[in-house]
Structure formats: C-alpha cells, structure tokens
Amino acid sequence: MTDPLSLGFIGRNGAFPANEAGRRSDVVIAIGGRFDDRSASSWMPGYSWNFPHTKLIHVDVDPAELGRNYPPDLGILADARTFLRQLLAELERRGARPSTKEWLADIAKWRAEWETFVRPNFDIHASPMRPERVVADCQAVMPPDGIICCDVGVSHNWYMQFWNARQPQCMLNSWGFSGMGFGASGALGAKLAAPDRPVVAVTGDGCFTMVPHVLCTAVEYDIPVVWVIWNNFGWVSIRDIQLGMFGGREYGTMFHQGANKKPFNPDFAAWARAAGVEALTVTKSEDFRGALEHAIKANKPFLLDVHVDAEVRPPSTGAWELPPTPYKEPVFGQRFIPDAAPVK
Numbered sequence: 001m002t003d004p005l006s007l008g009f010i011g012r013n014g015a016f017p018a019n020e021a022g023r024r025s026d027v028v029i030a031i032g033g034r035f036d037d038r039s040a041s042s043w044m045p046g047y048s049w050n051f052p053h054t055k056l057i058h059v060d061v062d063p064a065e066l067g068r069n070y071p072p073d074l075g076i077l078a079d080a081r082t083f084l085r086q087l088l089a090e091l092e093r094r095g096a097r098p099s100t101k102e103w104l105a106d107i108a109k110w111r112a113e114w115e116t117f118v119r120p121n122f123d124i125h126a127s128p129m130r131p132e133r134v135v136a137d138c139q140a141v142m143p144p145d146g147i148i149c150c151d152v153g154v155s156h157n158w159y160m161q162f163w164n165a166r167q168p169q170c171m172l173n174s175w176g177f178s179g180m181g182f183g184a185s186g187a188l189g190a191k192l193a194a195p196d197r198p199v200v201a202v203t204g205d206g207c208f209t210m211v212p213h214v215l216c217t218a219v220e221y222d223i224p225v226v227w228v229i230w231n232n233f234g235w236v237s238i239r240d241i242q243l244g245m246f247g248g249r250e251y252g253t254m255f256h257q258g259a260n261k262k263p264f265n266p267d268f269a270a271w272a273r274a275a276g277v278e279a280l281t282v283t284k285s286e287d288f289r290g291a292l293e294h295a296i297k298a299n300k301p302f303l304l305d306v307h308v309d310a311e312v313r314p315p316s317t318g319a320w321e322l323p324p325t326p327y328k329e330p331v332f333g334q335r336f337i338p339d340a341a342p343v344k
C-alpha cells in the first residue's frame with residue numbers, strides 16, 4: 001500500500017481517492033475481487049462503482065465469483081499470476097502505451113483533497129483518544145512486517161480507511177463475515193504462524209468481551225500477543241446504525257451502570273491481570289504510543305485498555321445500507337458522477 005498507484009481500500013469506509021477512482025473509471029480489471037456489500041457500497045451505483053456504465057473485466061479462479069454480484073463485460077476464469085503475466089506480455093508485444101497522465105493528475109488531486117480534509121485530526125491529542133491517533137501511533141510503532149489483526153466494529157472502519165500495510169499478509173481482516181472476536185483470537189493463530197514478528201490485535205470492547213478466554217490460552221501456551229482494546233463503552237457501530245435508522249434513538253448498545261447512567265465496562269486491565277497477563281489502562285492519547293512500544297517489547301501476552309472517543313465517526317466516502325437501499329449523499333465526496341442512476 002506504499003506504492004503511489006495503490007489508493008487504499010474501497011467501499012463504505014474506504015479511502016476517498018479509492019472510491020473516486022472506482023466510481024469514475026472507464027474500465028475496471030478486478031483480479032480476485034468479490035464485490036461484497038461493504039466494498040461495493042451495497043451495490044448502489046455511483047458510490048464505489050458505476051457498473052454497467054463502467055466496463056468490467058472480472059478475473060477469478062473460482063467460477064462462482066464471476067457474475068455473482070455484477071455481470072462482467074468480460075469474465076475470465078484464470079489464476080491471478082498467470083493472467084497478469086499473460087496480460088503484461090501481450091501489452092509488451094503490442095507496444096501498447098496508453099496515456100494515463102490525466103488520470104494520474106486526477107488521482108493526485110483527490111489525494112490532496114483527502115489529505116487536507118483528514119490530516120489535521122491526526123495531530124489532536126485528547127482524552128478519551130481520537131480514533132485517528134490510535135491508528136497513527138500503531139502505524140508508527142509497528143515494524144513493516146508486524147501483523148495487525150483487526151476485529152469488527154468502528155475500529156475496523158478506521159483501520160480500513162487509514163492503515164498502510166507495508167508487506168503482504170500483515171493486516172488480517174474478517175471483512176464482511178465480521179465475526180466479533182476474530183481479531184482478539186485470530187492474533188493467537190497469527191503469532192503461532194509467525195513467532196518472530198510482533199502481533200497486535202485491535203479489538204473493540206464488545207468484541208473482546210465475546211472471547212475473553214483468549215487471555216487464558218495465551219498464558220497457557222505462552223503466546224506473546226498484544227491486545228489493544230478500542231474501548232468506547234458500547235457497541236458503537238450498532239448504536240450509530242440505530243441512531244441513523246430510528247430517528248436518533250438508541251437501545252441497549254451503550255453500556256451503562258446505575259441511575260445516572262455512568263458508562264460501564266469491566267476493568268479490562270484487571271481482568272487481564274487476573275488471567276496472568278500484564279496490562280495497562282490508557283486514557284490520554286499522549287500515553288498510547290509509549291504504552292504500545294512497551295507492550296510489544298515485553299514479548300509476553302499484554303493487554304492495553306485504550307479509551308477511545310465514541311462520538312468521532314469515520315468519514316463516509318462510500319455507503320453501506322441495509323435493504324431496501326435508499327439513495328443518499330455520502331458525507332464526503334460524490335459530486336457529479338456521470339450516469340449514476342439514483343436507486344428508487
């Protein structure tokens with residue numbers, strides 16, 4: 001993702017340049033892509049993709065994927081490497097050098113626009129932490145071959161939008177399957193597979209509470225992973241869907257205690273210590289980077305309970321809707337898209 005031609009993830013909370021490029025393309029060559037609802041903005045035209053106005057060449061080794069979500073103009077059943085080798089050889093043979101200057105200039109403009117919009121928030125220190133700082137500090141501390149295991153929920157949206165994976169297989173996601181606890185427990189598997197590389201799980205307070213037994217397994221088998229609990233005291237991704245769909249009302253998704261509705265969660269650090277895992281609670285953004293460095297260096301199971309602001313939402317650059325899918329303007333981006341027919 002450090003290559004200048006890599007634009008980041010596309011879809012609901014993808015990067016703005018990726019969605020702009022996707023929805024404005026003349027032709028898309030998709031190699032091993034599934035066009036699931038999250039990456040395709042629930043298939044609503046003009047958000048992430050603009051088929052059939054855009055021509056689609058879909059390459060996959062699994063015939064079931066071709067035409068499953070979008071009918072391709074050309075479907076090619078092939079191994080990705082073989083297809084790319086043959087394509088490159090053919091371009092070479094034909095001496096084809098299409099001009100991409102204007103397209104690359106457009107992309108540079110979208111990148112600059114996105115940077116201007118998001119970058120200032122990365123410098124804000126606050127308590128509870130702003131989400132951008134959690135991502136930025138992880139990015140600064142993790143070595144390029146370190147493995148980040150994303151769980152499900154708001155934290156995943158932020159990592160999709162801003163994480164730059166520097167090597168293959170360094171960012172593990174459950175994508176649309178989205179099983180809560182995937183990150184917290186998947187980290188153990190990743191560490192067993194790659195014992196010499198740091199492994200950090202970024203997991204919501206709700207996700208972690210689904211699989212707290214990972215603490216015991218890590219101690220029992222001596223698996224030195226770090227859990228960063230993205231603690232926003234609720235199932236905030238679900239809360240936000242409720243707020244959006246039910247006129248600002250929410251039920252049962254924020255964790256409270258007592259008559260005055262004090263935010264509630266278990267003391268995750270104490271919970272970890274009870275299982276024999278070292279732990280720290282981080283409430284101020286200034287403390288996070290050092291705590292993460294310390295936890296990785298400790299080279300033993302380590303938990304950081306990090307308090308993150310539930311009221312800062314990831315910028316919406318695409319869309320995601322439960323059916324029926326109404327047509328709405330995304331918050332950021334989407335001005336004029338040729339031929340994008342509004343969904344009724």
Ligand SMILES: Cc1ncc(C[n+]2csc(CCOP(=O)(O)OP(=O)(O)O)c2C)c(N)n1
Pocket residue numbers: 152153154155177178179180203204205206207208230232234235236237238
């Ligand atoms: C096993 C399972 N149950 C329910 C869901 C639906 N779901 C998706 S995100 C979410 C809440 C996640 O809460 P948390 O881990 O605290 O993350 P947050 O959204 O607050 O960042 C739920 C209930 C799911 N994806 N997986």
Ligand SMILES: [Mg+2]
Pocket residue numbers: 153204205206230231232233234235236
């Ligand atoms: Mg939460």
